[in-house]
Amino acid sequence: MTEGSYSTMPPTTSTAFLKAMTAVIWKDLAAEWRSREVISAMLVFALLVIFIFNFALQLDAQARAAVTSGVLWVTFIFAGTLGLSRSMAVEKDRGCLDGLLLAPVDRSAIYFGKMLANLVFMLATAIIVLPVYSVLYNTNLFNAGLALVILLGAEGYAAVGTLLASMAVQARTRDILLPILLFPVALPVLLAAVEASSGFLGGAAWAEVAPWINQLVVYDVIFTAAAFMVFDFVVEE
């Protein structure tokens, strides 16, 4: 049998990259579909948080309208942390991260695969949380602008979060470490997302919301680039 006769690299490395990345995304989504561990944890947590806000803040309808975007984003941030942690823990616990690193692919393919899978989890959570919130508090959250903000915000959060989660999961204090590492660094996303969300929900003009959208885009670009450049150093010894 000739050397590695069944394994050949596709003609271009970018094809190899895409192939590996989609394999990772597919693997994460398929495994999650079976167990639904990550999504259910995120969902239950998110819904609990929304409930708690109602009782903790005791707001009338008008005050509630003012804090809707804040409540939503705090919920997403916290639930997102859960998802990021669990997604990385799966790789660490059964040694699977080694399995990924043994493959003859660029490490960034692994990073983008995990990051996009995490993004899907966050968006899936949002898709369920929004209607529930709408029903519970009798507000209409079906807003194209809001959807855009959620997409941009989740991307930035997932980009940094995946990187930091891959570090946190290797530390002794892994469960509490991720939020501590992530929150201070994700503040610009949180702020911009809350402001932009309020803007869209309140029917503000595009010019008003634009600086926040720009902020989100800038953050997304900078941190996605930084994270994938630095990911190699986190996983390779």
Place this chain on the structure above:
Amino acid sequence: MLRDLEFQAAEGEFVAVLGPNGAGKTTFLRILASLARATLGEVRIAGYSLPRQAAAVRRRLGVVSHLPLLYGDLTAEENLRFYGRMYAVEQLERRIMVVLEQVGLVNRRRDLVRTFSRGMQQRLAIGRAVIHDPQVLLLDEPYTGLDQDASHMLDGVLRQVTGLGRTVVMTSHDLLRADALAGRFDVLSHGAMRASQRKADLGEGGVVEFYKEAVNR
């Protein structure tokens, strides 16, 4: 910690690396597997050097660790398919069936790996390691946690899989098992290679004597 370590394996050789716990066998294997970096020195596998030509090395390398490196929520088939994709294996579906047959898991291919016994997981892990038909196979204590029956099955699988001109390096603290499979024995103790002997050249006491003597040196 490893120091002053020299190691060579010729194509097609089956080398068992023996040694007490904490000797550095796992670290040694991880360096060969490109998962850890040697602070000093050179590593070359199949003509390619680490870490610069890591991708080329990895394509030709299969690794079985004592952790299964499998996803419990996926089926056996899906696990192999995933790794096959990561290695860009051609004619993947056919290859998956071939490998499943080799490791005796064709009947369980649609079952979730988390329902597998440890022995079955280990067999599937070997399948995962050879899905891309690597030149070199590295095994780190593959018999850990297996009962007699499972070990016996693993013997069979390993014999099948390693008899095809593959170079195999296996670490083990189970001398008898190693004796059954390997053609050469190296002893790693306190971070250095203490002895190396081909099976044919072993003295009267066989592997056991050779090992005892090497460790006590």
Place this chain on the structure above:
Amino acid sequence: MGNSVKLATILDIGAGALLAAATGLVFLYAPVEQVMGMVQKVFYFHVATAWVGLLSFIVAAVAGVIYLLGHKPDWDVVEMASVELGMVFLLIAIVSGSIWAKPIWNTWWTWDPRLTTVTVTELIYAAYLMLRSGIEEPERRARFGAVYAIIGFISVPLTFLSIRIFRTIHPVVVGNSDPSALGAFDVSPKMLQTFLFGLLAFTVVYAALLWHRIRLGKLAEKVERMRMER
């Protein structure tokens, strides 16, 4: 060893002298500001320590990059030393800022962009130290520290900008004066000189402390290595 000890002593004496001189300037040379009175003098220390605290981050991030590129443990020591010092200096800056705010605006805290960003930076420092303390292997600890130092450093300007935009949209009136005028008072030439001298003095103090901390770090690392090799 002799030379570096000599250098360290010179640095120490220099730092001490500069600090004493700066304090002297603050209390004896610079005029008392007419609106705020003596409290304004906190300003000299507040800005100088904040500046040093942020400088530490620059040093740490650069050291992190150099470490990742070359894997020389010395740069990891520089990085951690800088973060530790930065944490102390920023704490002084935050507290002194509070002391200044209370008599001026009758509040201990203002959510203005600079103060908030400085506090967030402090939190990032703390997170950095927690990350390091949660990892056993020295090599991995160094690598992760460098990564977080870089990521944290990149986030600080973004945080500052976003809070600034936030504050222009939601101006908050604190007390009975306009907080966007934070730090705005007429600066006479004497004040400026004192202020700049203060910056210099604190930078030298930082350098001296950094030197000592680095030396300490290198020794600690040597001990750890020797223990592992046993």
